[in-house]
Amino acid sequence: MTKLLPLPDPPADTTSACLVLVDLVGSTDLAHRLPIQNYMALMTEFVQVMILSLEARGAQVLQHQGDAVLAYWDARSTVDACHAALDAHDRAARLSLAGLLGENLQLRAGVAVGDVLTGMVGGQRSAYGLPVNYARRLCDAAMAGETLVCGKVAALHLPGLRGMARAPLALQGFGPACETFVLRHADALHMKVD
Helix, strand or coil, rough: CCCCCCCCCCCCCCEEEEEEEEEEECCHHHHHCHHHHHHHHHHHHHHHEEEEHHHCCCCCCEEECCCEHHHHHHHHHHHHHHHHHHHHHHHHCCHHHHHCCCCCCCCEEEEEEEEEEECCCCCCCEEECHHHHHHHHHHHCCCCCCCCEEEHHHCCCCCCCEEEEEEEEEECEEEEEEEEEEEEEEHHHHCCCC
């Protein structure tokens, strides 16, 4: 008779959270072009820098898989999460090993807020709920160099940041007309023209 794993303790109440997913663009192409040792070293540096930079903004990194990193903030820290998502682009572009290898790295990011349950799975903190899936869908839909946020995030007061409406997108599991916004630093929208 097969024994099933015991069910976990009942989870705590839901909590409102902000989830950020960052994902490297073109990693499969890099894996094809670079010697495996160089590829592994580059991915290791990328993931380490992403984890450290997200944690420096107050995140709890939930997981990383390959070239994607998922981070969690309490919803009250959504501004920090958004700044961390935008900062991640610059950090990826400045990786020292990428420069030595002649590679220009870009990433895409997705940010969503809402209710989640958290708990330990395999010794690692995990989050469950629609914002986790939504952050993934937004990240997948973002173009290289973009951070896409959901309507709930864009509706918040985000000092120093602006969400620019993008045409509604069909995101798997979220319907054919999801409101999405490209997140930018406010000063990037007011470029000086001489």
